[in-house]
Amino acid sequence: MYRKASSWPTPPENFELPFEGKLSQDNRWVIMANLIPWEEFEEEYAKNFAEDIGAPALAFRMALGSLIIKERLGTSDRETVEQIKENPYLQYFIGRNHYSNDAPFDASLLVRFRERINVNLVNQINQRMVKKIQEETEEEPKKKAPKLEREEAIESRNQGQLILDATCSPADISYPQDLELLNQARVKTEKIIDTLYEALKVKLKKKPKTYRNLARKNYLEVAKKRRPSRKKRRKAIKKQLQYIKRNLGHIEQLMQTGAALDVLSKREYxxxxxxTEVYRQQQWMYENKFQRIDDRIVSLNQPHIRPIVRGKAGTPVEFGAKLSVSLRNGYAFLDRISWDNFNESVDLKTQVEAFKQYTGVYPESVHVDRIYRTRSNRAFCKDRGIRISGPPLGRPPIHVSQEKKKQALEDERIRNSIEGKFGISKRRFSLNRVMAKLPHTSQTAIAITFLVMNLSALLRQFFCLFFCVLLPSCQILETSINPAYN
Incomplete structure (x- = not known):
C-alpha cells in the first residue's frame, strides 16, 4: 500500500536539528533536492502498490533519493544507510523534516527500490529534470525576442547538435572460462542431488554416486596449471561434461522416484x-569444436549476461549490458539498453526523432562514428536537412579545402565529448562495474548513473552562475565558463 505524502518536506531553513543552527541553502544536497521533480512522478511510483492492502510503503522521494545518494557517493547499500543516518543534509535530501539518529530503513530495501523504480521511470525523470532547468535558463532571452521572430526561427532551420555513441557496462562477474563454468555447474548439480535425496531417505537404500572428490581432482589438475595445452584443457572439459551428464541423470531418476520439484527452493530450481542449458551449450561446442554459440551463458548466477564483442584494445570482449546513448547540450540520456549485442546504427533514426520530440526541432548536425554512417542513415538525415559528420561516401577527393579540413576536425572534437562522458561514468561513477545481480535492478542502476551525471552537471552549472554573480569582475572565472572567450 502507498500513501501519498500529505505535505512535502519543509524548506531547509525549517529543518529541525538537535543543535542550534539551520541547513545552508548553498549546500549541494539542498540544491540537488530542488532540481529533481519529485512530485511529478510520485503517482507513477505509487502504481507499484495496492491502494488498500499491505503496510504503507516508504515515500518515492526516500526511495529515489537513496539510490541517488548511493551512486553519488559510490558506496555500498549498507554504507549508504550509514551515511544517511549520520548526515542531516542527506536526511533532508530523502524527504525528512527533522534529524534522527535512527536509520531510515534497512539496507536490504535498496534492492526493492531498484525493483520498483524501473529504467523507464528513471529516464523520464532524467529528461524532465534537464528540460525543466533548460526552460528556466532560456526563459529570459526568449522573452526579449519578439514572438514572431521566435516562431520563424524555429520553423526556418534546425537547431542544436546531437552526439550518438554506444558503450558496454561490464557486470560484476569473473572472466568466464569453459572449464571453470562446468566445474561450477557440476557443484550445483551435486547440491541439488543432496536436497532431493534428503526428501527420499526412507525410500532409497543408497545415495546416488556423484564422484565429487574425483571430479574436483580432475578439475584442479588442469586449473592449477599456468598454461595447460589445448589437448589437456579439452580432455578436462570432456570429463566435467560426463560428470554433469551423470548428475542430471540422477536428478531425473530421483524425481521419477517420488521427489517433487517443490522440494527445491526457488534458487535451486x-x-x-x-x-541444463549450460550443459547443452558446452556439449554442442565440444562436439562441433566451436568457440561460440548463440545466447551463450557466461555466468551461472547471472545467466542474462552475454558476451559483447567490442573489438577494442585490451578488452576485445566485455560481459554486461550494451547501451545506446545520446548527448544533447552536454547532458547524457540513455536511449537503449540490451543484454544482447546489437548494431547501434539502427538507433540513429529513433534518437533523431526523440531529439525533435524533446526540443521541437531537428538537430542541425549529428556527430557519430563510422558505424552510424550507413546509406540509410545518410538519406534519412539529408531528407530532414541534418548534416551528418564524417566524409562522404565514395573515393576521397585529391584536394580538400581548408574549410572542410577545419570542419572535420571540429566535428571530431565535438564527438569526443561523449567519449568523455563515458570516461566519467566509468571512472567517477559505477558504470565500469555494475554490482546489481538481477537484470532489471542492473538496468535501474545503469539509468541512475546517467541521472546522477546530469545532476552533477546541473550542480556545477549552478555554482558557476553563483560565482559569476558573486565575482562579476573576475576575468579568469569568466573565461573558464563562457565559451565565447575560448
Whole structure:
C-alpha cells in the first residue's frame, strides 16, 4: 500500500536539528533536492502498490533519493544507510523534516527500490529534470525576442547538435572460462542431488554416486596449471561434461522416484534450469569444436549476461549490458539498453526523432562514428536537412579545402565529448562495474548513473552562475565558463 505524502518536506531553513543552527541553502544536497521533480512522478511510483492492502510503503522521494545518494557517493547499500543516518543534509535530501539518529530503513530495501523504480521511470525523470532547468535558463532571452521572430526561427532551420555513441557496462562477474563454468555447474548439480535425496531417505537404500572428490581432482589438475595445452584443457572439459551428464541423470531418476520439484527452493530450481542449458551449450561446442554459440551463458548466477564483442584494445570482449546513448547540450540520456549485442546504427533514426520530440526541432548536425554512417542513415538525415559528420561516401577527393579540413576536425572534437562522458561514468561513477545481480535492478542502476551525471552537471552549472554573480569582475572565472572567450 502507498500513501501519498500529505505535505512535502519543509524548506531547509525549517529543518529541525538537535543543535542550534539551520541547513545552508548553498549546500549541494539542498540544491540537488530542488532540481529533481519529485512530485511529478510520485503517482507513477505509487502504481507499484495496492491502494488498500499491505503496510504503507516508504515515500518515492526516500526511495529515489537513496539510490541517488548511493551512486553519488559510490558506496555500498549498507554504507549508504550509514551515511544517511549520520548526515542531516542527506536526511533532508530523502524527504525528512527533522534529524534522527535512527536509520531510515534497512539496507536490504535498496534492492526493492531498484525493483520498483524501473529504467523507464528513471529516464523520464532524467529528461524532465534537464528540460525543466533548460526552460528556466532560456526563459529570459526568449522573452526579449519578439514572438514572431521566435516562431520563424524555429520553423526556418534546425537547431542544436546531437552526439550518438554506444558503450558496454561490464557486470560484476569473473572472466568466464569453459572449464571453470562446468566445474561450477557440476557443484550445483551435486547440491541439488543432496536436497532431493534428503526428501527420499526412507525410500532409497543408497545415495546416488556423484564422484565429487574425483571430479574436483580432475578439475584442479588442469586449473592449477599456468598454461595447460589445448589437448589437456579439452580432455578436462570432456570429463566435467560426463560428470554433469551423470548428475542430471540422477536428478531425473530421483524425481521419477517420488521427489517433487517443490522440494527445491526457488534458487535451486533456477540453477537446475541454467545448468541444463549450460550443459547443452558446452556439449554442442565440444562436439562441433566451436568457440561460440548463440545466447551463450557466461555466468551461472547471472545467466542474462552475454558476451559483447567490442573489438577494442585490451578488452576485445566485455560481459554486461550494451547501451545506446545520446548527448544533447552536454547532458547524457540513455536511449537503449540490451543484454544482447546489437548494431547501434539502427538507433540513429529513433534518437533523431526523440531529439525533435524533446526540443521541437531537428538537430542541425549529428556527430557519430563510422558505424552510424550507413546509406540509410545518410538519406534519412539529408531528407530532414541534418548534416551528418564524417566524409562522404565514395573515393576521397585529391584536394580538400581548408574549410572542410577545419570542419572535420571540429566535428571530431565535438564527438569526443561523449567519449568523455563515458570516461566519467566509468571512472567517477559505477558504470565500469555494475554490482546489481538481477537484470532489471542492473538496468535501474545503469539509468541512475546517467541521472546522477546530469545532476552533477546541473550542480556545477549552478555554482558557476553563483560565482559569476558573486565575482562579476573576475576575468579568469569568466573565461573558464563562457565559451565565447575560448
Amino acid at each position: 533456477k540453477s537446475l534450469l541454467v545448468v
